[in-house]
Amino acid sequence: GDALAVSARVAPLGSRLVLVLVEDMTEARRIEAVRRDFVANVSHELKTPAGALSLLSETVIDAADDPEAVVRFAGRMQNEATRLTSLVQELIDLSRVQNDDPLEDSEAVAVAGLVDEAIDRCSQTASNKQITLAAAGTEDLHVWGNRGQLAAALGNLVENAVNYSPARTRVGIAGRRTPAPGGDLIEIAVTDQGIGISSMDKERVFERFYRVDPARSRATGGTGLGLAIVKHVAASHGGEVTVWSVEGEGSTFTLRLPEAGRAREKAEANRRGR
Numbered sequence: 254g255d256a257l258a259v260s261a262r263v264a265p266l267g268s269r270l271v272l273v274l275v276e277d278m279t280e281a282r283r284i285e286a287v288r289r290d291f292v293a294n295v296s297h298e299l300k301t302p303a304g305a306l307s308l309l310s311e312t313v314i315d316a317a318d319d320p321e322a323v324v325r326f327a328g329r330m331q332n333e334a335t336r337l338t339s340l341v342q343e344l345i346d347l348s349r350v351q352n353d354d355p356l357e358d359s360e361a362v363a364v365a366g367l368v369d370e371a372i373d374r375c376s377q378t379a380s381n382k383q384i385t386l387a388a389a390g391t392e393d394l395h396v397w398g399n400r401g402q403l404a405a406a407l408g409n410l411v412e413n414a415v416n417y418s419p420a421r422t423r424v425g426i427a428g429r430r431t432p433a434p435g436g437d438l439i440e441i442a443v444t445d446q447g448i449g450i451s452s453m454d455k456e457r458v459f460e461r462f463y464r465v466d467p468a469r470s471r472a473t474g475g476t477g478l479g480l481a482i483v484k485h486v487a488a489s490h491g492g493e494v495t496v497w498s499v500e501g502e503g504s505t506f507t508l509r510l511p512e513a514g515r516a517r518e519k520a521e522a523n524r525r526g527r
């Protein structure tokens with residue numbers, strides 16, 4: 254099928270790269286399957302907050318002379334709106350992962366910009382919960398990859414940190430450059446003081462549609478796809494994502510990605526070799 258066609262096309266580049274691309278094709282197919290499942294599910298999931306919003310707004314109008322009730326219903330409307338936004342965001346992420354081939358569209362991407370975008374994305378929820386978002390060490394770091402996909406990956410990690418943490422806690426984002434055998438890596442660690450993840454669930458949270466507590470996840474617009482997207486993006490960029498967590502204390506998710514300078518040289522050498 255497609256995978257064979259691709260391997261034939263890139264054969265002159267050497268067998269290791271061929272293997273990587275073939276793996277990438279099956280991964281692309283897997284993501285396509287995820288997308289199909291997701292579109293089927295999401296149409297249903299979107300209906301719930303949309304319906305609730307419409308009912309709640311009618312209720313607010315009816316309760317116009319009862320300020321306490323108005324505040325209560327407006328609060329519920331806010332929750333439903335957040336859930337709706339988060340579902341739509343997940344659709345956007347999935348379409349980014351779908352359409353762009355990171356091997357084709359890679360560029361040097363400033364980590365500070367990705368962090369700003371990720372913080373913007375959940376600033377509303379964070380301020381509702383009085384969660385402090387703080388970044389450190391991200392200046393002058395550049396990763397090599399597809400900007401939209403990298404934004405989706407980091408955005409999901411920060412969003413989860415905020416969603417699975419109690420009010421008045423802190424979410425830290427720390428960047429650093431570390432040496433590695435194949436060239437420097439950039440590490441971006443997202444640390445929360447949230448509910449944490451048991452060692453039993455740690456392996457499984459990266460599976461698509463896996464949620465430790467479906468009811469809790471659904472309340473924040475979760476679909477169980479976020480971490481599957483993060484893992485896919487990390488792997489297709491030649492990086493990885495890992496988790497460290499203590500239940501009841503918090504979690505750290507660490508993204509490791511190729512540093513831009515060295516990765517660009519490699520990409521250019523490959524292109525010349527072709």
Ligand code: ADP
Nearest residue numbers: 413414417458464465470475476477478479480
């Ligand atoms: P969801 O849309 O449910 O957030 P994800 O794929 O992003 O889906 O995450 C899968 C599950 O992993 C979540 O439902 C949650 O149970 C758990 N999880 C993810 N991030 C965290 C975190 N920072 N702290 C605690 N649990 C988390």
